[in-house]
Amino acid sequence: MSNTVRFWLMVLPGTVFLVVFLLLPLIAIVVFSFWRTESYTLIQDWNLDNYATIFSHSAYLTFLARALVMATCVSLVCLAYAWPVAYFIVRYGGRYRLILLLSTAAPFLTGEILRVAALQQILGPIGVVNMALTRFGFDPIEALMYSNMATGTGLVYLWLPFMVLAIYLSLLNFDFALLDVAKITGAGPLRAFVEVTLPLNRAGTAIGIVLVFIPTLASATTSQFLGGPDGALYGNILARQFGSTGTWALGSAMGVVLFLASALALVIVWRAVGDLRRSGIVIKGAPKP
């Protein structure tokens, strides 16, 4: 078998996957987004009306903005929560590291709907938190359930394991002895973190942010169950186009806008990481000066 044949055999599975599951659907929604829908049927009638609708009705952009704010907040909360968790597991987990890491993902064993339902049992009007508050004579906190706060809580809970995983993997490759050097050369704990630990795990952290931000931006289920009457996000409106209203062309256009927003977020995060050498990443085969 020649090297060329072997090369194409290796490339084939990945290529097929990307074409069938990424490229073709993407092309389809881009194409559909320039058609129109009538009585639940797509009609090939090239026009820009769908985009005009999205950008002229403030409702669509408002929902997109809400989704962006939600995704940003959820990413930041996950970031702040995941760093200490991942750091602790890597630094002090010893031989239990893997078990500790997997335990952060344990809720995944139950399925998405069940996890959201479980949150309802905790945060809801007759959930554990509010029942306890009432029992001790306090007023229940209504914002806990059927609000953006509830959606945010649910999304953090849902996506936190991905952030922990990304930072965990990054820290596994981090040489903690560098912190000894930082200490001896005059850096207190905070300085050492800012100067050494954080930059050397910047790329891993960025991957974690992307892993949380992008699915959150598109999410619909969590806000549907926890968000209450005013909690709809872009994802919910998008889902509606393919469901009750049956306006698939408009939905496709909304999908294209979502895709572009996600791509823009990726670019921004990537730019923030900047020169990979500043994150201690050596690119093999890079020319030496």
Added chain:
Amino acid sequence: MSDCMLRLQSVTKRFGTTMAAESVSLEVGQTELFALLGPSGSGKTTLLRIIAGLDAPDEGRVLIGGRDVTRLPPYRRGIGMVFQDFLLFPHKTVAENIAFPLKMQGKSRAETADDLKWVSQLVRLTGLEERYPHELSGGQKQRVALARGLVSRPSLLLLDEPLANLDRELRKRMEVEIRRFQLELGIPFIYVTHNQEEALTMASRMAVMREGCLEQIGDKLALYHRPATAFVAAFLGSPNTFEGDVVGVEDGRAEIAWHGHRFWSRAHDGLAPGLRAVCYVKSEKIAFASSGAALAGRLRDTIFKGQYADYLVCLDDGHEITVSAAPDLCHRPGEAVGITWAADDGDAFPAVGKE
């Protein structure tokens, strides 16, 4: 010691049931290059980490420049340290790595530039400032690590096996360089190594460490030529070992009977007639002799080492003795030879753990 810069007072450190340091007391003067020598696991790195403040001692005190720093974190001790695997910050350029201690001290841009220039010249790194650590050779990394340790003009520099990862040629050069830095800066260097050649080359004074204890501290020549304990005698140089019976002790000398031969040696505490003794004689202190030889045998092999050669002499009763001497002696394998050494070149200690 009047100019004592570092003082350890009964420093003890345990890891579980292992004694990493057992009541270690030590003084290092202002201008010394002091070597801590010991086999791996002897606790020398732990001792260095205690001096640095990276580990806290269970008991005892650490004083730097007369100030008790036992409870101070490393970043308040004003010392420099160079590590075995260099540990440069991979995300910082050479200049940023070296300037890191200055940045932590909040020095101004001008001062930083001055200090960088000074230290780059000292360790001969000029021209590499903008490179990243992965673009440097092993020797260059070593220089950057040294520069980073020295740039803030610490009161003390700790070196933890800094040359262990360099090849032989480079190591030889760096040994000389490090001595030069120490002389130019006039601050004490404390140098941890398991390589006796390094310690003997560089140090002015040294200590040999074993299982958390300091076996002997002193001038390096004293340790080499006048070992105080059996461990030091066996550890330094490449000695021949003779285990025999003490026949008599007088005037600080002991007569040892060994496989039908008798010879004199310096006697250490605890030797008495009738006891078993171990006698160490460094291989280069044994000489070939045609007459009046203490022992007779045949030359089995010659191992040429360049500046000297090891002659393996097989005695008539089958024991093998190594003699180090000039490489050009015209002895041929199989030839009958006699060997001898002066009484003061042997060190006899009571044998431990055997009858």
